[in-house]
Amino acid sequence: MQQKGWGIFFGVVLLAAFLSIAVGPLVGWWLPANVSSFGPDVDYLYYVILGFTTFFFLLTEVLLVWAMYRFAGRPGNKSQYVEGHHRLEMLWTVVPGGILLYIAIAQISAWERIKYQAKMPDPDLVMQVTARQWDWTMRYADTPLPENHRRWAEIPNFDDIYLPDELHCWKGANVRIYLKTNDVLHSLFLPQLRLKQDALPGKTIPVWFNATDANTRFNASTGNCEWTDKNKEWEIACAELCGGGHYRMRGLLYVHETKDDYLNWLKHAQKAARSRQPEKKATPVAAKD
Amino acid sequence: MSSAVSFARMVRVLALAIPCLLPLLSGCDLDSYPAELTYPLRSDPIVTSPPGSTRWDTTAPGQLDMHIAHLSDPEVGGKTLDPAKLPAKERGELERALNEIFGTPATPKVFLKDADDEVKSRIQDLKLDDKTLAHGSIVYRRHCMHCHGVTGDGRGPTGPWINPTPRDYRQGLFKFMSTAVEVNNRKPRREDLRRTLEHGIEGTSMPSFSLLEEAEKEALVSYVIHLSLRGECERYTMEPILDGSGLEGSVREKVVELLGDFLHAWANSNAKGIEPGVYPYKEGDLQASIRRGFQLFTDPRGSASCINCHVDFGRQAPFRYDKWGTLVRPANLTAGVYRGGRRPIDIYWRIRGGIDPSQMPRADFGDQAAHKEQWRNNADPYWDLVNFVQALPYPQMLPEDVRDSIYGRRHEKTEHAQR
Numbered sequence: 001m002q003q004k005g006w007g008i009f010f011g012v013v014l015l016a017a018f019l020s021i022a023v024g025p026l027v028g029w030w031l032p033a034n035v036s037s038f039g040p041d042v043d044y045l046y047y048v049i050l051g052f053t054t055f056f057f058l059l060t061e062v063l064l065v066w067a068m069y070r071f072a073g074r075p076g077n078k079s080q081y082v083e084g085h086h087r088l089e090m091l092w093t094v095v096p097g098g099i100l101l102y103i104a105i106a107q108i109s110a111w112e113r114i115k116y117q118a119k120m121p122d123p124d125l126v127m128q129v130t131a132r133q134w135d136w137t138m139r140y141a142d143t144p145l146p147e148n149h150r151r152w153a154e155i156p157n158f159d160d161i162y163l164p165d166e167l168h169c170w171k172g173a174n175v176r177i178y179l180k181t182n183d184v185l186h187s188l189f190l191p192q193l194r195l196k197q198d199a200l201p202g203k204t205i206p207v208w209f210n211a212t213d214a215n216t217r218f219n220a221s222t223g224n225c226e227w228t229d230k231n232k233e234w235e236i237a238c239a240e241l242c243g244g245g246h247y248r249m250r251g252l253l254y255v256h257e258t259k260d261d262y263l264n265w266l267k268h269a270q271k272a273a274r275s276r277q278p279e280k281k282a283t284p285v286a287a288k289d
Numbered sequence: 290m291s292s293a294v295s296f297a298r299m300v301r302v303l304a305l306a307i308p309c310l311l312p313l314l315s316g317c318d319l320d321s322y323p324a325e326l327t328y329p330l331r332s333d334p335i336v337t338s339p340p341g342s343t344r345w346d347t348t349a350p351g352q353l354d355m356h357i358a359h360l361s362d363p364e365v366g367g368k369t370l371d372p373a374k375l376p377a378k379e380r381g382e383l384e385r386a387l388n389e390i391f392g393t394p395a396t397p398k399v400f401l402k403d404a405d406d407e408v409k410s411r412i413q414d415l416k417l418d419d420k421t422l423a424h425g426s427i428v429y430r431r432h433c434m435h436c437h438g439v440t441g442d443g444r445g446p447t448g449p450w451i452n453p454t455p456r457d458y459r460q461g462l463f464k465f466m467s468t469a470v471e472v473n474n475r476k477p478r479r480e481d482l483r484r485t486l487e488h489g490i491e492g493t494s495m496p497s498f499s500l501l502e503e504a505e506k507e508a509l510v511s512y513v514i515h516l517s518l519r520g521e522c523e524r525y526t527m528e529p530i531l532d533g534s535g536l537e538g539s540v541r542e543k544v545v546e547l548l549g550d551f552l553h554a555w556a557n558s559n560a561k562g563i564e565p566g567v568y569p570y571k572e573g574d575l576q577a578s579i580r581r582g583f584q585l586f587t588d589p590r591g592s593a594s595c596i597n598c599h600v601d602f603g604r605q606a607p608f609r610y611d612k613w614g615t616l617v618r619p620a621n622l623t624a625g626v627y628r629g630g631r632r633p634i635d636i637y638w639r640i641r642g643g644i645d646p647s648q649m650p651r652a653d654f655g656d657q658a659a660h661k662e663q664w665r666n667n668a669d670p671y672w673d674l675v676n677f678v679q680a681l682p683y684p685q686m687l688p689e690d691v692r693d694s695i696y697g698r699r700h701e702k703t704e705h706a707q708r
Contacts, residue, residue, distance in 0.1 A: 005296055137497075157683065158685075252500065
């Protein structure tokens with residue numbers, strides 16, 4: 001009887017593991033809010049793959065635990081030697097093969113829409129992002145759409161604005177980012193925009209997105225961008241292990257409500273970037289009580 | 290095999306596995322130092338005079354200390370002092386004095402028992418109160434220490450492997466300052482350290498920390514000043530003992546005296562910045578200003594004479610020693626990378642104030658009466674240089690003759706090819 005203990009033990013552990021994942025959506029551990037025009041395409045693929053894997057995970061684990069329990073060793077009993085089963089082999093080769101083929105075909109349209117350079121929509125706003133160990137430098141032109149922007153991505157202009165870790169755009173704009181890296185591999189990851197792209201040394205890689213929701217408003221009197229909602233602090237992360245400071249390649253995504261709001265911010269940023277006078281900001285007081 | 294044995298084994302496996310996993314629940318504590326940890330006394334050589342000669346190669350990764358140890362070789366020609374030679378008695382006294390005044394990583398402070406009101410107000414002006422420093426020390430541990438080290442010596446675990454090497458605060462020297470040039474023993478102002486922290490240093494391994502909280506950034510600035518004060522007091526107490534000139538009073542008296550001087554320098558610097566005055570030009574004047582800047586830059590006998598060090602606009606600048614004993618080179622100004630910041634005001638401060646520790650002198654056009662040539666027609670030579678340096682990486686911004694003399698015909702060809 002006690003030989004069946006292992007079967008029960010693994011059954012309980014696996015069940016606990018499965019339940020701890022299954023309750024995820026109930027306690028808020030799920031995909032971040034989607035604010036991307038192509039987000040549903042990505043999420044659909046995600047759920048399709050999750051569905052397949054969950055089904056087969058449950059199937060195989062239930063069989064495994066059942067077999068462990070049912071055929072637990074009995075003293076004096078000899079094991080049977082099984083040479084193989086041709087039809088079964090065929091079955092578990094053809095079925096996964098079919099599923100992989102389905103996924104390969106199902107993802108084509110999403111890939112085409114998001115990653116094909118020739119199919120990218122004409123941008124309303126262009127910026128160039130350079131990753132390095134360990135921060136992001138965003139380069140903005142003095143207008144949202146500089147002339148000949150492919151060339152501008154390679155040859156900076158006199159009037160460009162360099163800003164660490166802050167990505168600004170406006171709701172509904174087709175944004176084109178030319179992604180570069182100064183040193184090793186990095187990956188620009190905007191979870192809410194369902195966008196992830198590796199940055200490769202020596203290459204300039206265009207990516208695009210269109211944000212369907214805004215999270216910030218420019219306050220001209222303070223010169224700061226304020227969150228419209230506390231829960232909408234959208235972060236930028238690096239998704240390719242790039243060294244000891246990988247975790248601190250954090251940035252913030254500011255999606256302005258309107259183009260005008262963005263332009264107001266841009267004007268302010270330009271003024272700061274071209275400052276010919278020391279800042280007149282009063283330095284705030286030391287640590288709080 | 291009996292079933293009881295295998296059940297007992299299962300229990301044993303679990304009994305072993307659970308304690309192994311328990312530490313994961315506690316997490317690791319990033320936010321405190323052991324109470325008994327003190328700042329270690331300096332052990333790396335003190336560079337009292339870097340070699341004068343220039344070299345073309347740079348230090349190999351991880352070799353900084355070896356490189357500095359060889360600076361005093363006769364063929365290199367620098368001078369260093371070895372703190373290992375400090376007599377045991379003085380060593381003990383210095384350690385006690387520094388710990389008493391500057392505290393430990395867990396409880397950093399700038400504390401003088403019988404400080405007068407002036408010193409107290411300076412400590413307050415520089416925000417070196419215990420609470421801010423303790424906060425700064427924690428943030429420093431998390432974000433800075435792996436490069437800049439426990440004592441701010443620039444020798445954290447990552448430090449030796451990056452070039453340029455992380456700043457060693459203990460010399461009391463900093464590069465990017467907006468402090469008025471009249472101030473003796475110039476130190477950076479709090480705003481300068483803030484700017485470096487927020488924007489990082491382009492072209493080096495110093496990243497931007499712009500997303501830290503306001504209080505964290507302020508506390509870090511205070512803590513950097515604290516480490517710098519401690520390191521400088523340590524260095525200049527060690528120096529007279531090591532070079533044989535000796536101390537007048539006790540070691541502690543020397544440290545206290547030095548601290549007074551350095552606090553004075555920091556407070557003075559913090560209070561007084563370079564004021565650029567009103568920008569003299571209108572938008573349309575830019576081309577003429579750039580041309581004048583070009584002339585000032587390239588005149589080898591002028592008051593600026595930038596071209597003597599920034600050879601070929603920095604494209605062929607040779608390496609030279611800075612005051613830390615590391616090899617650096619004047620910036621390649623055609624690259625469009627500005628370590629001290631790319632705003633016009635940043636470049637103005639570099640030109641007007643110089644970069645003392647790397648031996649970049651300040652451009653000095655003195656008062657307008659003495660340099661009539663450069664100041665005529667309401668021109669401002671400093672802004673002329675700033676405008677030129679800013680336009681230099683962008684050939685299309687330069688007047689045609691200036692462009693040809695910097696980039697030659699080659700430029701036109703590449704422009705054409707890129708189109």
